[in-house]
């Protein structure tokens with residue numbers, strides 16, 4: 027039995043049944059006929075065995091009626107963590123995938139993002155993306171908004187209202203020759219970033235934090251990057267951006283920052299690689315750059331759907347793991363066409379298999395390892411692993427109740443299946459129909475409450 031200090035916080039509810047989650051040591055730990063209690067603050071109060079039910083109910087003073095029994099096809103798993111998603115690109119997800127990155131940005135992305143000055147449009151798109159990702163089992167999302175401060179604040183409000191844990195970034199860019207009305211001056215970018223941080227923090231949303239968001243090196247002058255690095259440091263904030271996604275982009279960075287030794291060095295010089303940094307992609311990082319990530323504690327977000335869809339590159343996840351760089355998965359909507367983290371899991375496995383096809387010595391990722399990347403790995407990448415990522419007493423209860431045999435769902439079970447098989451089937455074949463309930467910090471956020 028794993029228990030805390032038996033503090034007097036009341037137990038709100040208890041689940042009995044199969045739990046699956048990851049630990050730093052075990053990619054997949056299965057607890058069968060377990061009891062998991064959640065306190066009134068939304069934290070995991072205890073995890074025990076079914077046969078300890080009498081003792082636990084006495085110690086934690088809950089009645090048998092507080093216990094919900096999961097059925098034989100069900101399990102609880104930690105909520106999934108999308109470490110990189112552009113909320114502002116959701117309206118065209120599933121389209122516009124016929125160009126490489128830099129052309130894609132100029133032709134599709136910047137024109138759409140520039141519309142977020144209109145708060146009504148922002149409200150529509152941001153409400154849809156938050157609802158969709160929650161339904162898909164994303165309990166934590168690390169969002170890019172746009173350069174518009176008020177729309178980014180609105181995204182913070184919407185995530186708070188729907189109960190999703192989120193990092194929200196107002197995008198910074200003081201360079202954009204292609205779509206000149208979609209950029210800021212350096213001064214505006216700094217001032218508006220400061221306003222965004224101050225106003226979001228003032229709202230005291232318990233699960234929503236600001237993240238300093240230089241779009242990527244080609245969109246920012248060195249002066250702005252350095253200023254943002256200082257802002258993040260002075261306020262102890264998260265940082266997110268993109269790195270080494272495609273070869274043309276890397277060449278452009280070399281031209282724009284001739285004094286830097288590498289793409290990573292551009293960010294490092296500006297104090298943007300910290301243990302609260304998450305950089306998307308990194309498909310083409312050298313081993314030396316990966317070593318720098320390890321040294322600084324900066325993390326990578328692997329976004330395979332986007333990398334395939336924009337023909338950007340193929341990240342060798344095994345190599346990143348061997349370098350002990352913190353790593354999570356991201357959907358990267360809308361370079362990635364799916365907003366589901368289950369898709370990110372599948373594409374990660376596909377990518378690893380492609381590497382094995384190319385080189386039989388490559389050690390293919392297992393589904394258990396990728397499950398860990400989608401949950402605990404994501405929490406580590408976002409430096410939120412003290413709050414979420416797995417079922418550990420004292421952490422917030424961020425969880426999915428999954429029914430592999432949900433009526434009308436996409437999976438047919440012929441017979442009872444062991445938990446490991448149930449999880450594998452869900453990861454490979456499941457969708458939101460299998461996600462019966464979603465909890466964030468102990469609050470049931472799916473099904474949505476009536477307004």
Ligand SMILES: O=c1[nH]c(=O)c2nc[nH]c2[nH]1
Pocket residue numbers: 112127131135241242268271332358361
């Ligand atoms: O996948 C991406 N999506 C973006 O919006 C972006 N901006 C810079 N680099 C980017 N990569």
Ligand SMILES: [Zn+2]
Pocket residue numbers: 110112268306358361
């Ligand atoms: Zn991105």
